[in-house]
Amino acid sequence: MHNPQNSNDHDHIYFFMDDKVFSYYNESLEEGYPKTIQEDFPGVPSHLDAAVECPKTECQMDSVLFFKGQNVHVYDIPTKTVKTKSWSHLPNCTSALRWQEHYYCFHGHNFTRFQPVTGEVTGNYPKDARNFFMKCDNFGHGQGYKVPKCSEIKLDAITTDDTGKTYLFTGRVYMRLDNARDGLHAFPIIRSWREVVNGVDAVFSYSDKMYIIKDNQVYIYKGDAHYTLIEGYPKTLKEELNIEGNVDAAFVCPSEDTVYIIQGRSIRAIDLSATPRVVLRDLPLPLSNIDAAHCSSDGIRLYQGAVYYEYESPMILAASRIAPRPQKIPAQLFKCEP
Template sequence: MKLLSTLLFLCLLLAFTSGAPAQEPTEPESTQAALPDRCSGIEFDAIVPDEKGRTFFFKGSHLWKGYEGDAQPSTNFFKELDDIHGIGHVDAAFRMHNPENSNDHDHIYFFQDDKVFSYYNESLEEGYPKTIQEDFQGVPSHLGAAVECPKTECKSDSVLFFKGQDVYVYDIPTKAVKTKSWTHLPNCTSALRWLEHFYCFHGHNFTRFHPVTGQVTGNYPKDARNFFMRCDKGFGHGHGYKRPKCSDIKLDAITTDDTGKTYFFAGPIYMRLDTARDGLHAFPIKRSWREVASGVDAVFSYTDRMYMIKNDKVYIYRGDAHYTLIEGYPKTLKEELNIEGKVDAAFVCPSEDTVYVIQGRSLRAIDLSATPRVVLRDLPLPLSNIDAAHCSSDGIKLYQGGVYFEYATPMLLTASRIAPQPQNLPAQQFGCEE
């Protein structure tokens, strides 16, 4: 029970602090009273991540960088927003998703009144500010919020602009604008896309919505102070948190899918790392894979599918914006992989058709290109009590409690007779104390 509590606290910390930059120097003590406090229940003017994955929260002429720390003048990062043009605040902002055009991909667009500003690496792009109509014809001025929507989640690469309860869907490739009315949503004063989910912020609350239909599923609104910031006033998942020791951490499985996203599984939660810039974030397993909500024994990815092993069953999910269980599953280990018994860990190396399944001190190599599956080799392992395993271009890592062992290839792994020196889990990555 103590271990489960430690894991849950670890994941909550990772969800809101991992990848967050260190707190920046604040204004002199004499001016602290004048700074806005987001833990007091304010309404944000805009929320936007930059090209490095840092999330900025704007209020008036101030902003917060990341999920903790004090407010700072916006001009510390985007000096033209006030020093030259004197706009003082922003109405809306979004990070452009246009991978086919490197000239504006990952740029941040700020909107104020009828003007738009384009920034990259905290520098204003030449030729800006412009009128909104010059860059986004058909989009109104005095916006409430804006958020990008990639074509994997919308019908094409798009931007959603909010004004009152009207939503202007701007199609990036064609520059066409369609207007929708989502009267069931509150008036969004800021919006954020975070790991394929979309959030409308209103007052100190937020509501999650579907970017195509506007549909709201679940119990909303919720207080943003419990999810999008660290507060010391009784709010926030990290309230009263004590960092666990790295030696107390136990992972159940690790895998990387064909889009490059890495998933860490521990008990009833999973942590997902999209890119180093976006940090590590934690969620309950039931959110994405409800059939295995209480946890998994092993997980591996092959082509566009994720294989989850729990007890003597194999669940195969089709990879898309949201994982979907393939019809006819789960199946038994014998039916799907031609093996029986408890599975401790499993991994597939990049561009290979072989899954390596660890059972005690045995490593079984199974041909995934064969139907039915064929066990190619049954080899001895130099280690036992393995919790999780992962293979990447850097080699193989076998996890055992709070340490891991590295091997260059499966062949070297099975040829070893003496285990290599164990290495401690990286404290910075896992948010633990060494």
């Protein structure tokens, strides 16, 4: 359970066996457990097949979905009430998983992705879990997979949204890093941003929105459980940011209203709080051929192929006339060969 609003549940792990529930915190069984399932989750049957948490950003309320046969018992955490649904189109789930806002029902060595409110299944399912969730000989991405050299890595864009998730774009795929424990995993860009089909030129995040720049178009997506294109977009660079030409990279620093757009050997500072947008400064850049840029509390990184250049702040970057010493992209970031 991941519910920071309720410290009684947050970061607790629940095991269900027969008619009992076991609650663990910090890998220790909590006092008073095991209990009957009815004591902790009234209205939920015993001898369950699977269970998965569903926060209110993705379900109607903070909930737990309990699976038994073809029935799904939706337990509302705040009110402790249960609604039972029959999802006969789903196979009997022997386990269920929520991962990166997607929900998976596992059955045998196959899995089916489903929508947690309606149970709707979109796409060609079931699929073999050995092709996606693990590396097995002669299966999927484990078959003939060659770890790339770090020198072959090339970023197109990188950004961190308001929730702290970092997105890295390369070619037609993106990788998302929630924390070091989860690691990086690659997905097609069109899986999350359906309108962006041929990669990106630059990406930045601002005010719970993600701005994607491709050619002379700006796509703005509202961040939520899933990114949704705002009505009326894409718009041209001129319409949205009051600039023209090819964009190499872009970044916004935390808690700032300025986006820095890199075009060749120039960097433009644009006020995002102004409507229409205002170009505040147009400054020379001591580097060229920048692929991606990112700003965090640790400073600014400008990526160029397999190396990056680090600056403490936009002010220092703007004042620099000589490029700092390049640093190699760390192997642990991309799981690449040094």
